[in-house]
Amino acid sequence: MYQLVPVLALSVFVALFGLLLVFLASRFGPRTKPSAVKQSSYECGLEVEKSTTTKIPIKYYLTAILFILFDIEIIFMYPWALAFGDFIQAGHGLYIFSAMGVFLAIFVFGLFWEIKSRALDWD
Amino acid sequence: MGTDILEISINFAKMVAIFLLMVQLVPLLVWVERRGSALIQNRLGPNRVGPLGLTQLLADAVKFLTKEEFVPAKSHRFLFYLAPIVALLPAAVAFNAIPLSHPIEVEAFEWLGHTWGPYTFLFQGYEIGIGIVFVLGVSSLAAYALLLAGWASDNKYSLIGALRASAQMISYELALGLSIVGILLVFNTFSFSEMVSQQVGPLSFMFFGQEVSIPFLPNWGIFFQPLGAILLLAAVFAETNRLPFDLPEAEAELVAGYHTEYGGIKMNMFYIGEYGHMLVASALMVTFYFGGYHIPFITPDQINEFFSGRGHGATQASLLTALVLHLSFFAKIAVFLWVFVWVRWTLPRFRYDQLMDLGWKTMLPWALANTIITAILVLMMRSSWS
Numbered sequence: 001m002y003q004l005v006p007v008l009a010l011s012v013f014v015a016l017f018g019l020l021l022v023f024l025a026s027r028f029g030p031r032t033k034p035s036a037v038k039q040s041s042y043e044c045g046l047e048v049e050k051s052t053t054t055k056i057p058i059k060y061y062l063t064a065i066l067f068i069l070f071d072i073e074i075i076f077m078y079p080w081a082l083a084f085g086d087f088i089q090a091g092h093g094l095y096i097f098s099a100m101g102v103f104l105a106i107f108v109f110g111l112f113w114e115i116k117s118r119a120l121d122w123d
Numbered sequence: 124m125g126t127d128i129l130e131i132s133i134n135f136a137k138m139v140a141i142f143l144l145m146v147q148l149v150p151l152l153v154w155v156e157r158r159g160s161a162l163i164q165n166r167l168g169p170n171r172v173g174p175l176g177l178t179q180l181l182a183d184a185v186k187f188l189t190k191e192e193f194v195p196a197k198s199h200r201f202l203f204y205l206a207p208i209v210a211l212l213p214a215a216v217a218f219n220a221i222p223l224s225h226p227i228e229v230e231a232f233e234w235l236g237h238t239w240g241p242y243t244f245l246f247q248g249y250e251i252g253i254g255i256v257f258v259l260g261v262s263s264l265a266a267y268a269l270l271l272a273g274w275a276s277d278n279k280y281s282l283i284g285a286l287r288a289s290a291q292m293i294s295y296e297l298a299l300g301l302s303i304v305g306i307l308l309v310f311n312t313f314s315f316s317e318m319v320s321q322q323v324g325p326l327s328f329m330f331f332g333q334e335v336s337i338p339f340l341p342n343w344g345i346f347f348q349p350l351g352a353i354l355l356l357a358a359v360f361a362e363t364n365r366l367p368f369d370l371p372e373a374e375a376e377l378v379a380g381y382h383t384e385y386g387g388i389k390m391n392m393f394y395i396g397e398y399g400h401m402l403v404a405s406a407l408m409v410t411f412y413f414g415g416y417h418i419p420f421i422t423p424d425q426i427n428e429f430f431s432g433r434g435h436g437a438t439q440a441s442l443l444t445a446l447v448l449h450l451s452f453f454a455k456i457a458v459f460l461w462v463f464v465w466v467r468w469t470l471p472r473f474r475y476d477q478l479m480d481l482g483w484k485t486m487l488p489w490a491l492a493n494t495i496i497t498a499i500l501v502l503m504m505r506s507s508w509s
Contacts (some may be wrong), residue, residue: 018208085311
C-alpha cells in the first residue's frame with residue numbers, strides 16, 4: 001500500500017501543475033466580449049443541427065465488449081508467464097504449459113471464430 | 124517514500140524533476156519534429172528565431188500562455204477543463220515508474236550537526252513491485268482524457284475523434300498486452316529494474332538445457348523476442364495516436380479530432396500528454412528489448428571502479444556512474460523518439476477499417492503466435508534434458 005503514496009503525491013502535483021497552467025493562461029490571455037456566434041460550436045459555417053449526445057454507431061459498443069473479454073483473457077496470462085520459469089526449474093514445465101495450453105486453445109478458437117463470424121469486420 | 128525528512132524531500136524533488144523533464148522534452152521534441160519533417164521533405168524548417176530556430180520553442184510557450192481562455196457555450200464546463208489535466212497524468216505517472224539509470228548509493232554524512240544516511244536513491248520516481256502491470260494500467264487511462272475531451276466539447280468532430288481514439292486504443296492494447304507476455308516468459312519478472320539487470324553482459328541463453336554464450340552480442344531482449352519487439356513498436360504507435368494511426372485527429376475529415384474546440388494552453392497540455400506517451404513508449408522499448416540503461420559489454424561496477432580509481436569518493440563515483448548510464452539510456456530513447464518522427468513523415472494514414480483489421484485480425488493473432496512459440500521454446504530450452 002505505502003508503495004502508492006508517491007504515486008498519489010505525484011498525481012496531486014501534476015494536477016496542480018495543470019491547474020496552474022490554465023490559471024496563468026486565464027490571467028495573461030486577452031479577454032474579449034463573448035458573443036453567441038463566437039461561443040457556438042465549431043462548424044464549417046453552418047448552424048449546428050442537434051446535440052451530439054444522441055446516437056453512437058453500434059460498432060463501438062461491440063468493440064468495447066470484445067476488448068473487455070480479450071483483455072481479461074490476456075491479463076490472465078501475466079501471472080502464468082511470471083510463474084513459468086519457476087515451474088520449469090522445479091521440473092513441472094510440461095504441466096504448467098499444458099494447463100495454459102487448454103486456455104490458449106479456447107482463446108485461439110474464440111478469436112478465429114469471431115473473425116470467421118465477421119464480428120470484427122468494420123462494415 | 125523514505126525514513127527521514129531529507130530522504131522524503133529528495134525523493135519528492137526527484138519525482139517532480141522527472142515530471143518537469145518530461146514536460147521540458149515536449150518543446151524540444153516539437154522542434155525535432157519540425158526540423159525532421161523539413162529534412163525529410165527537403166525544406167528548411169523553423170530557423171529564424173535563435174540558433175537553429177531553437178528559441179522558437181520559447182516563443183511558442185509564451186504564445187500558448189497569452190492566448191484567450193475560451194470555452195464554447197454548449198460544452199460541459201467542468202469536464203472541458205478536466206480533460207487536459209487528465210491528459211497530463213498517465214504519461215507522468217507511468218514515466219516515473221521506469222528506471223532511468225543505476226541507483227545512487229549515498230554514504231552516511233554529517234550535515235547541520237546531524238548524521239544522515241546511508242541512503243540508496245533510485246534513479247526513478249518510484250519502484251512499484253508490479254512495474255509492467257502498473258505502467259500498462261496507468262497509460263491506458265489516457266483514453267479517458269480523449270473521451271472526456273470529445274464528450275465535453277459538444278461538437279460532432281470532437282465526439283467522432285474521441286470515439287475513434289478510444290476504439291483504436293483499446294484494440295491495440297490487446298496486441299500490446301499480449302506482446303509483453305513473451306518478454307515476461309523470457310525474464311520471469313514484473314519489475315523493470317530486475318529485467319534491466321538481467322540484460323547485462325554478453326548474450327547467453329539455455330540451449331536444450333545447456334548454457335550457451337555468444338560473446339560478441341549484448342544480452343538484450345530483442346534477440347529473444349524479435350517478433351514481440353516489432354508488434355510492441357507497432358502497437359505503441361497506435362496507443363500514442365501517431366501517424367500512421369492518427370485517425371482520431373485526421374484533419375482532412377475531422378478538423379482536429381478530439382481537440383477541435385481546444386486552443387492555447389489546454390491544447391498544449393494534450394500535446395504534453397501525447398509526447399509524454401511517446402517518451403514512455405520509447406522507454407518501454409528500451410527497457411524490454413535494448414538493455415535499459417546498460418551500456419553493452421560494460422557493467423555498472425566497472426564504471427564505478429573507473430571513477431573510484433580516479434580519486435572520487437564512493438558517493439561521488441556512484442553519482443557519476445548513474446549519470447553516465449543515464450546518458451546511455453537517453454541515447455537509446457532518442458533513437459526511438461526519432462523513429463516516431465521519421466515514421467510520421469514517411470508513412471501515409473490508414474483508413475479506419477484497415478486500422479481495425481490490422482489490430483484485430485493481424486496483430487492479435489501474431490502476438491498470440493509469438494506467445495505460444497515463446498512458451499514452447501522456453502519450455503524446450505530450459506528443461507533439463509539429461
